[in-house]
Amino acid sequence: xQNRVEEHIDKKSVRDLKIGETGVICCLKDPDMGLxxxxxxxLPGTEVKLNSRAPLGDPITIIVNDYTLSLRLDEAETIMLx
Amino acid sequence: xxxVASPEVKENQPVAAARGMARVALVGNPNSGKTSxxxxxxxxxxxxxxxxGVTVDKKTGSCHLSATQKVQIIDLPGTYSLYPKSxxxxxxxxxxxxxxxxxxPDLVIVTADASNLKRNLLLFTQLADLKIPAILALNMIxxxxxxGVKIDIPALHKALGVPVIxxxxxxxxxxxxxxxxxxxxxxxxxxxxxxxxESLKPVxxxxxxxxxxxxxxxxxxxxxxxxxxxxxSAEDVAFIGELVQxxxxxxNTLQAEETIARYTYINELLLDAVKVERVEKEEKFSxxxxxxxxxxxxxxxxxxxxxxxxxxAIFTWASYPMDLIDEGxxxxxxxxxxxxxxxxxxxxxxxxxxxxxxxxxxxxxIAILFAFIAxxxxxxxxxxxxxxxxxxxxxxxxxxxxxxxxxxxxxxxVPAVMSARTIENWKDRMITIFVTPLMSCSxxxxxxxxxxxxxxxxxxxFGFLNLQGLVLMALYLIGFxxxxxxxxxxxxxxxxxxxxxxxxxxxxxxxxxxxxxxxxMVEKSKTFLFEAGKxxxxxSVILWVLASYGPGxxxxxxxxxxxxxxxxxxxxxxxxxxxxxxxxxxxxxxxxIGRSIExxxxxxxxxxxxxxxxxTSFAAREVFVGTMSTIYSIGEEENVTTIKEKLLTxxxxxxxxFFTPARSFSLMIFYLFAMQCVSTxxxxxxxxxxxxxxxxxxxxxxxxxxxxxxxxxxxxx
Numbered sequence: 001x002q003n004r005v006e007e008h009i010d011k012k013s014v015r016d017l018k019i020g021e022t023g024v025i026c027c028l029k030d031p032d033m034g035l036x037x038x039x040x041x042x043l044p045g046t047e048v049k050l051n052s053r054a055p056l057g058d059p060i061t062i063i064v065n066d067y068t069l070s071l072r073l074d075e076a077e078t079i080m081l082x
Numbered sequence: 083x084x085x086v087a088s089p090e091v092k093e094n095q096p097v098a099a100a101r102g103m104a105r106v107a108l109v110g111n112p113n114s115g116k117t118s119x120x121x122x123x124x125x126x127x128x129x130x131x132x133x134x135g136v137t138v139d140k141k142t143g144s145c146h147l148s149a150t151q152k153v154q155i156i157d158l159p160g161t162y163s164l165y166p167k168s169x170x171x172x173x174x175x176x177x178x179x180x181x182x183x184x185x186x187p188d189l190v191i192v193t194a195d196a197s198n199l200k201r202n203l204l205l206f207t208q209l210a211d212l213k214i215p216a217i218l219a220l221n222m223i224x225x226x227x228x229x230g231v232k233i234d235i236p237a238l239h240k241a242l243g244v245p246v247i248x249x250x251x252x253x254x255x256x257x258x259x260x261x262x263x264x265x266x267x268x269x270x271x272x273x274x275x276x277x278x279x280e281s282l283k284p285v286x287x288x289x290x291x292x293x294x295x296x297x298x299x300x301x302x303x304x305x306x307x308x309x310x311x312x313x314x315s316a317e318d319v320a321f322i323g324e325l326v327q328x329x330x331x332x333x334n335t336l337q338a339e340e341t342i343a344r345y346t347y348i349n350e351l352l353l354d355a356v357k358v359e360r361v362e363k364e365e366k367f368s369x370x371x372x373x374x375x376x377x378x379x380x381x382x383x384x385x386x387x388x389x390x391x392x393x394x395a396i397f398t399w400a401s402y403p404m405d406l407i408d409e410g411x412x413x414x415x416x417x418x419x420x421x422x423x424x425x426x427x428x429x430x431x432x433x434x435x436x437x438x439x440x441x442x443x444x445x446x447x448i449a450i451l452f453a454f455i456a457x458x459x460x461x462x463x464x465x466x467x468x469x470x471x472x473x474x475x476x477x478x479x480x481x482x483x484x485x486x487x488x489x490x491x492x493x494x495x496v497p498a499v500m501s502a503r504t505i506e507n508w509k510d511r512m513i514t515i516f517v518t519p520l521m522s523c524s525x526x527x528x529x530x531x532x533x534x535x536x537x538x539x540x541x542x543x544f545g546f547l548n549l550q551g552l553v554l555m556a557l558y559l560i561g562f563x564x565x566x567x568x569x570x571x572x573x574x575x576x577x578x579x580x581x582x583x584x585x586x587x588x589x590x591x592x593x594x595x596x597x598x599x600x601x602x603m604v605e606k607s608k609t610f611l612f613e614a615g616k617x618x619x620x621x622s623v624i625l626w627v628l629a630s631y632g633p634g635x636x637x638x639x640x641x642x643x644x645x646x647x648x649x650x651x652x653x654x655x656x657x658x659x660x661x662x663x664x665x666x667x668x669x670x671x672x673x674x675i676g677r678s679i680e681x682x683x684x685x686x687x688x689x690x691x692x693x694x695x696x697x698t699s700f701a702a703r704e705v706f707v708g709t710m711s712t713i714y715s716i717g718e719e720e721n722v723t724t725i726k727e728k729l730l731t732x733x734x735x736x737x738x739x740f741f742t743p744a745r746s747f748s749l750m751i752f753y754l755f756a757m758q759c760v761s762t763x764x765x766x767x768x769x770x771x772x773x774x775x776x777x778x779x780x781x782x783x784x785x786x787x788x789x790x791x792x793x794x795x796x797x798x799x
Contacts, residue, residue, distance in 0.1 A: 031335075032334065032581060033583070034334075034338060035165065035167075035337050035338055035341065036162075036585050037585060038341040038342065039163045039201075040162060040201065040585055040587075041200060041204075041345070043341075043345050044342075052369075052372060052376065054376065054469050054470055054472065054473065055376065055377070055378040055381055056470075056473040056474065057473070058472070058473045059469060059472055059473070059584050061588050065198070065201060066198065067198045067587060068368075068587065068588040068590075069585065069587060070465070070469055070584065070585075070586055070587075071584055071585045071586075072584040075583070075584060075585055
């Protein structure tokens with residue numbers, strides 16, 4: 001049931017994750033930034049977990065491929081989840 | 083590889099032996115321990131030079147592999163890939179793609195963080211396809227083991243085709259093995275990983291034949307990056323540009339596909355070569371620490387505490403060695419002047435040695451600030467500072483890391499500007515460097531103190547709020563606000579040269595390596611002494627000459643006149659000496675310039691005497707007080723009360739007191755904004771590698787100083 005609801009929204013990105021929540025990358029929206037993210041190991045099919053938020057809410061850290069990656073919200077927004 | 087050269091030569095000699103010292107380049111991801119390895123290999127045999135056109139330093143060093151074999155080591159900026167995302171990273175491709183270049187390496191050592199091998203191997207596989215002889219240094223093998231990562235080294239070696247050395251560069255483990263391999267295997271070519279897709283063959287073949295390249299992957303990179311490769315001529319760029327357009331070469335898509343293909347290969351490779359039995363303990367430690375250190379309240383409190391400590395250190399602790407340097411220079415000058423005399427000796431002591439002293443005196447602050455910065459960087463705390471401050475600072479065109487330069491600027495702009503080096507983004511770094519000198523540094527304190535004492539009464543509000551203290555605080559605040567607003571202005575004006583990313587690894591907390599901290603202190607002090615020092619000494623000497631000599635027999639006449647006046651007024655010998663110095667300064671070249679700028683500074687309420695002080699304090703603000711003492715023949719003893727009493731008796735043409743609140747506040751504001759510091763100009767030139775920035779800064783700050791001093795003078799009079 002949960003899955004169905006998410007399928008309808010279908011525009012979920014890393015930005016929308018809650019702390020501790022995980023998701024699987026589906027695609028990268030911004031071509032330029034996408035290259036950088038790919039190189040950092042954010043490949044489609046990879047699992048990401050929202051690890052923490054900076055005290056002011058932005059930037060955030062995510063766990064990807066067993067390491068901690070920090071990025072801004074507008075960068076996280078380009079990582080679309082399945 | 084079908085070329086049959088004389089095999090004996092190739093086997094017995096390292097490739098580069100024929101053309102002097104072999105060159106080894108260190109390449110690797112940020113946080114992969116590249117700096118530690120560089121320091122381990124070279125120790126104190128390091129030199130800092132320039133890469134043309136960028137702000138990163140070119141660090142080279144020499145390393146003895148054996149008693150007879152010595153190689154040159156080049157430390158390249160950390161990068162995640164051979165497709166550079168920042169200006170500084172481009173240095174790497176300029177070096178590696180230009181086979182005819184003077185610094186083309188004979189061997190690359192790729193450092194990889196063994197606990198995070200997947201991402202680190204991406205760069206390695208790219209280098210492998212360039213077919214440059216390589217060694218893979220699996221660094222931080224201890225951390226990997228603690229985390230339960232087991233790496234099958236022989237399997238990795240077999241698959242990659244290059245020697246793989248597990249090491250712990252921080253502790254020096256594996257260095258000996260690495261050195262032995264470097265001396266033997268300067269020509270192990272890695273196994274290629276990625277083959278250029280068939281569809282791109284026409285583009286690749288055209289580039290290969292035009293440039294005489296044999297490597298497909300290198301030719302592909304020419305097609306991707308022709309616009310930023312420095313060694314290509316305009317015709318070359320036009321040639322590739324046309325080629326790329328004709329064949330519909332989609333750089334972005336192709337890079338993405340290539341990266342995905344490489345990760346697929348790496349995943350398969352690591353499936354066999356790496357076994358992970360995760361021990362959760364270690365990772366949790368960093369995370370737990372982060373919960374406190376980046377906490378909403380504690381995070382900022384702790385950061386404030388750290389800043390306070392740094393500030394205290396450069397403000398207070400550094401003052402002891404600084405006083406020693408001042409005293410030492412004075413003692414040396416005294417000794418020389420006692421035993422020798424003559425104009426050349428004056429030039430040596432009061433010009434050159436005093437100028438050198440003025441350079442040396444910054445070294446304690448620089449060394450201490452960089453010890454702190456190295457510790458903050460090494461432990462991984464600096465990354466958290468950036469993380470916490472990014473949102474606020476970004477609004478003003480600054481970077482989370484700008485906080486350290488700005489705060490350090492309150493002590494001294496020179497080390498502060500140097501500390502902006504930690505900011506990777508070009509635009510953010512330039513803005514930070516540009517606005518840092520607006521923060522009120524310690525050299526402004528003497529100027530502020532004398533002028534405040536002159537016109538602000540020592541009244542207390544509520545028993546503890548001192549009015550003089552409040553004014554001083556207001557001056558600091560104005561400086562800070564000016565810095566922030568200027569940054570915001572520059573953010574709008576300045577074009578970005580590269581896209582600003584915040585995508586970076588948040589490194590795991592580590593203990594600092596004291597050797598790295600020490601080497602950073604030495605390196606920064608040396609850089610300052612040799613690169614900014616030259617300019618500072620030169621300008622100090624020029625200013626000294628201007629203030630110590632006058633045209634024709636001006637000086638003799640000034641002395642005669644002073645003696646005549648003294649006889650009339652019945653002055654003591656000291657008072658006579660002071661009067662002579664005062665008259666001579668008036669008649670010096672500096673005096674002449676001071677008079678000639680009087681019309682320009684009159685609207686601000688200043689006369690030619692202040693004009694002289696503005697000229698002589700161009701090298702350093704604190705000179706203002708000394709010059710005022712000389713002009714008003716107050717004498718050498720720099721006691722605020724004495725100076726204040728003397729200055730209060732000074733009158734203008736109408737016989738009214740000269741130092742009115744309007745004039746004094748106007749002067750305070752002038753010194754708050756004006757770039758009266760040669761050392762800062764010299765270090766900004768050094769850090770930005772151009773005269774354009776320090777000149778723009780001087781014009782901007784002098785402009786602000788003039789406008790706001792004018793407004794202040796009008797407002798108060």
